[in-house]
Amino acid sequence: MQVVMATNAALPPEFYWKSMLPTTPMPKAITDLLHPAGWREEKDASVGVGNGSVNVGVEKGNQGQGGGTDVNVGGGNGGVNVHTGPKGKPVHVGVGPHSPFDYNYAASDNQLRDHPNVALFFLEKDLHHGTKFNLHFTHTLNVDATFLPRKIADSIPFSSNKVSDILNKFSITPGSDEAQTVKNTVSECEERGIKGEEKRCVTSLESMVDFATSKLGNSVDAFSTEVRKESEFQEEYRIAGSGVKKLGGEKGVVCHKESYPYAVFYCHKSDSTKVYSVPLEGADGSRVKAVAVCHTNTSPWNPKHLAFKVLKVQPGAVPVCHFLPRDHVVFVPK
16 A cells, blocks of 8 residues: 655645534535545645636625515625515615624614515524514525635735735735725624624635634534525425424524635624524425524614514624524534
8 A cells, every 4th residue: 555645735725624513514615615526735826716717796685576675694605685575675784894794783774775675684593483584595696616625725815905905816806896805804794893702814715623622622513504505586494393402502603604716704702692503494395404593682782783683683682693694514512
């Protein structure tokens, strides 16, 4: 048997996951972002994504059938589109400098238009059999935004004062929508978290594992929303049976996928978080194994955050929940 040592090559990121979290199965959101053919590190540490160029997906919005209020979670990288009715103009949350998961973010009044009952955020008391939501779990648009091995990701600038270098690296035209998306993501990653929040933007799977284990230890489970049947438009889903199940304890690390040329996640740890597995059944019989995250202490959030406008509650009054888009991940202690 011949053994070949690849001393300069970067090991596939999944090897690191398995070494650090040997008893933790990878959620689908992670396996979907691993490059299927493996990675090789070039001498100049350049990164080849797609056909030599990178398209950063910035979704302009999909009004569905007959219009409605669309909330896109994931900043154009897919997520959950929430439609609240046949009338009104579309609302786009996440294609700006902040995502709905940035709790310093103040939603403007005109974003909600005349449809305030957006189902993206909901109350913990609604987590029971029969509750209905109008949701659209979209497919990830920017399919090229896969994980890079840490050694390669660490060699690429990731700061607001290096944006020109980043755009040049990925052949992104300055002044374009793609360039603005890159600037928005880097800016959001550099902002300070809310009080009591420990946050970090991770640029590799290895860094995500390190952040999660540094906050929760190595005995963790990881979950993501799984969609069994693609749907082009919104669907009415109801919570099926009595299958709502609490996952883990009262703390967790949630990682939200950002819009970027490669996989970057905004991860944050909270000691006032509950995570639930929620079985959803669509009107057409489709099923979603959804993950819901409930925040039991929203006192530090911006009082004008989207969730409070939608739910008409005050910061700190009641637990506020949201579904995880399909390409986001949550870690909880076993």
